[in-house]
Amino acid sequence: MDAIVERRKLVKGKVVLIRKSVVQTMSTVNGLFATGKNIIHSSLQFDITKSVSFKLISRTKSSNLLNVAGKVGKETYLENNVSVLRTLGERPEEFDIYFEWDDKDMGIPGAFYVKNLMDDEFLLVSVTLEYPPQTSVTHEHNQKNIQDQNHILDQNLILDQNLILDHIHDQKHIHFDCNSWVHNHKCYKTDRIFFANIPYLPGKSPVQLRVYREEELKNLRGDGTGKREKWDRIYDYDVYNDLGFLDSDAQQDHPILGGLKYPYPRRVRTGRNLIHNNKNDGSYEEPDESYYVPRDENFSQEKVKEFLQLGTKTVAGRIEPLLLSLYLKNTSNEFNGIEELQKMYEGGVDLPLSITANGTPSVIAFPPPHLIKESKFAWMTDEEFAREMIAGVNPAVIRLLKKEELAWPRKIVCSCIQPSTVTKETLEINMDGVKLDEAFADRRLFILDYSEVFMPYLSKINDLPYAKAYATRTFLFLKDDGTLKPLAIQLSKPLRCGCGSSNTESTVVLPADKGVESTIWQLAKAHVTVNDTNYHQLISHWLNTHAVIEPFAIATHRNLSVLHPIYKLLHPHFRDTININSLARKSLINAGSIIEQTFLPGPYSMEMSSAVYKNWVFTDQALPKDLIKRGLAVEDITAPHGLSLAIEDYPYAVDGLEIWSATKKWVQGYVSLYYAEEGAVEGDRELQAWWKEVVEKGHGDLKGQWPKMQSPKDVVETCTTIIWIASALHAAVNFGQYPYGGYIMNRPTQSRRWIPNPGTQEYEEMTNNPQEAFLKTITPKYQTVMDLTVMELLSTHASDEVYLGQRNSLNWTADQHAKQLFAEFTENLGKIEKEISDRNNNQELRNRTGPIKLPYTLLLPTSEPGMTFRGIPNSVSI
Structure with missing residues (x-):
């Protein structure tokens, strides 16, 4: 018997996992009682070595010619019994494990099954095998001398196409980077499977692993039916029918988002029961204490x-x-x-x-916002008002003014109202002697235009009991010193004329620094900022980063195997996104939520974002294309990054282009490792299914305007754009929320008064007490406290955040070439970080700090935990 045991080949492994702490389990009386019962009646619950089993799967040996699936080894359990007390800190635990595995008969491991017999879940962090085995061991793990290691590889396997690239992998270990929660085995239709971290395109995947690869994707897709449970790992699509409705709703209030009438990106399906709303004939998901997200997305x-x-x-x-x-x-x-x-x-x-x-x-x-740490009043200056359009929390809306936009086109249906318009003479008053034609020729005129977004909703908004709002257009001039100067603000709102026709009432306000005119100018700027703040939160932040990224995350899990190199590239950029979006749908953007209570559009907030989404184009989200589309850049092969900026000192664009270029270089190098052969992209069935599903399901309400997925160039541009949206773009529009908006006077979320007309009581109050008039125009106290509280929360980095150029595991891939490229990317980001800091110290670049003396740091890649006003997380994680 001893001789038989000794002849067995044992492969040693190391398992790292995290259990829920006993303290957490016993945090309530019921939990304490339940835990006590488990201790008495089920010793398995606390002896993890008897409760978690593993089986290796070969990537080079099949059972027979008819069954090409990799051979499955014998079941084995963890070793090194660990006491209960060791789990109190919820920290990683390390266990030894020994697999009975004869490489001559079984080949090389490429995957494994794991089965959890406990009631409690655990986080399987990683498994590492010592392979090829350095020694042959007995059942008691006594080391013995063995023959030369060359006997391990069958000579017939050396020529196997799947082993040709092994020279770029770790020759002493096989790593499984897991990072997944494993529930009791009864929760799953099949045992949980994990693959080694060697990337393969589908066509180059070892034949022995293909059936397992496809089966795992099938499990992740689910069958589209039933309510999802907390342990599920199923990714499927649904419309935004979980935002709810209010009893006071009219027929068209709080519509379901998603479909032809109200197009919207898709979110993760939860399968909760539906409630029929007779008012608008819609079916809404019933509320729940917690919203489902796939378990590993928590x-x-x-x-x-x-x-x-x-x-x-x-x-x-x-x-x-x-x-x-x-x-x-x-x-x-x-x-x-x-x-x-x-x-x-x-x-x-x-x-x-x-x-x-x-x-x-x-x-x-509240903590003092960065905006007022140096000066309590510098935010009021025209220079700072304009600077925040290119270096604030919403820097990607301003655009070049076109000649044909100067006189705002409109159809005059009657003679009751003659709207004020911005004319050549109006602008030239404040253009420092520069003529309009010269300014147009030199690309020195810009506009912040919210007329198209707000005007269709202003009648509804202004019917709300608290709202008095305009659709604003702000005209700006680029001065010789590189700063922007506001020239005029046009305030417009719908008006029903005396003859019964619909028209537009517009007022043009010019800069002033004295008397009642200066108060009116400050109020006009406040109305602009209210437009900007609402557009920022609902569109630039929520829609353009959070909402649009979720379909990419869903499609990636449904169609790209964890073995796929593009999965390994993109997966870190979806971390926590599905979870934070579910929390937003539950308490931030739902019917009657904080957004609806404190932001100008109230119950029309999400509907407005749907109207903007109709014109969302994926390719335009790439920073270079966005800048060109807005007229802020033109192609120039002699300029840095191939673009010449209309505003040379444009902090968001200057820093962003460096981040974009570094990211694209990394993605190009990575993609070239796997798609060097002609036709490789079109022949990649997983990649093609992924992109087809993104276009037809995840963003299926948008027809046309999607790039083809035919070449490595398409893959590079697509992946770079996804990474940009999820990382740098989100960082630019998120982590400055409290630093800029924490002082509500600078970025109010509501406007409650129009600018008063002479002869009214409000006009007299404005004249006698400008400060009180300003405060009564913007967000009131309770709404301010709610807004600032949420902003502070959203502007704070978690201590476990993973930033651009970082991975949460050193073994995210076995491809050493990919790791080297990633190290170069990290190094490039470090250089960019220093260059950004150097620019912030350059006094000649006035837009870098502005009158408030606040350097533009939002695109510095790294950060410490907390509200730091810097740092680019890999993903939309907060």
Whole structure:
């Protein structure tokens, strides 16, 4: 018997996993009782070595010619029994494991099955095999001398096409980069499978692994039926029918988003029961305590803890006492002057009641936003107002003014109203002696135009009890010193004339620094900023990054195997996106949510984003194409990155082009490793299925305007654009929210008064007390506290964040060439980070810091945890 055991070939492995802590399990009385019962009745629950089994799968040997699937080895269990106390910290645990595996008979391992017999899930981090085995061991793991290692590889296998590239992989280990939660085996139709981290295109995948590869993709796609459970790993599409509706809704309020009438990107299907709304004949998903996301898309335990701690501190400590105070009518919802607003950042505002046991009055306090750390009033300058259009939190909307746009085209249906328009003479007043034709020729005139987006909804918005809004157009001039100067603001709103016809009422406001005209100018700028803030949050931020990326994440999991090199390239850029989007649908953008309570369009917010999505074009999201489309750049082979910028000191564009170019270089090098052969892209069935599904399902409401997937160039441009949207674009529009918008006067979310007309009570109040008139025009107190609380949360990096140029595992691929290219990418980003810092210290580049003395740091790649006003996470993760 001993001789038989000794002849067995044992392959040693190392398993790293994370269990839920016993402290977490016993955090409630019920949990304590349940845990006690498990200890008494089920010792398996705490002896993980008897509860988790593994079976290796060969990538080079099949059972027979008829069954080409790789041979499956014998079942084995973890070794090294670990005490319960070791799991208290929820930290990784390492176990030894020994597989009975004769390489001559079984070949080389390429995958494994894992089975969890416990009730509790665990996170399988990684498995590493010592392969080829260095020693032959007995069942008791006594080391013995063995023959030369060359006997391990069957000579017939050396010529196998699947082994030709092995020289670029680790020759001493086989790594399985798992990072997946494993539930009890009864939760799955088939045992969980994991593959070694060697990338293969479908056509070059070892034949022994192909059936397993296809089966795993089938499991991830599901069958499109049933309610998803918390342990599921199923990725499927659905429309936005989970935002809910209100009892007070009219027939067209809160429509379902997705379809011909209200096109929208798709989100992950949850399969919850539907509620029929008789008012608009729509079927909505019923609310739930938590929204399903595929199990591996959940936040890490560490991030959940931080997220809940920060959310509890901010929401419970600010919104609840203020809401209670207002409900009890102990305080007004208006700020009692700028002094009260300032106190929120300087010690806090005392409320006339206490919600604490010791009777101490509650205080509303916020950290000082970066915007006012150097100066409390520099944000009011025209230079800063304009600078934030190219270096603020919404820097990708401003565009070059076209001659034909100068007189805003409109159909005048009657003579009751003659709208004011911006004319040549209007602009030249403030153009420092430069004539209009000269300015057009030199590309020095720009516009921030929100007329097309807001005008169709202004009648509805202005019928809301709190809203008085315009659609704004701001005209700007590029000065000789490289800064932008606002020339005029056009404020427009719908008007029903005396004759009963619909028309547009427009007013043009010019810059002024004295008297009542200066107050009107400041109010006009505030209305522009309200447009900009709402467009930023609903379109630039939510729609253009969060919503549009989710279909790519879904399609990737459904169609690209974890073995696929493009999966390995893109997967880090979807981390936490599905989870944060589900949280947004549950509490931020749903019917009656924070967005609807505090932002100008209220119940029409998401419908407005749908109207903009109709014109969304994927290829235009590439930064160079975006800049060219907006007239902010022209192609120039002699210029850096092949573009000549209309505004040379355009921080978002200058920094962004460097990030874009470095990313594209990395993607080009990576893609070339796998698609060197002619026809390789068109012949890649997984890639073609992926792209077809993105276009026809994930973004199926948009017809046409999609690139073909026919060449390596198409793959490079597509993947670079996806990475750009998920990383740098999101960072640019997200992590400056609180630094710029935390001071509500700079970026108000609501406008509650139009600019008053002479002879009215509001005009007199504006004349006598400009500050009070300004505060009564913008977001009131309760809505401000809600907005700032959310902004602070969304502007904060988690401690486990993974940034551009980083991976959460060193063994994300076995391809050493790919790792070297990635190391070069990381090095390039480090150089870019230094160059950005150098530019910020260049006093001649006035747009880098502006009057508020706040350097543009949003596209610095790295960051520490917290609200740092910098850092580019790999993904839309917050």
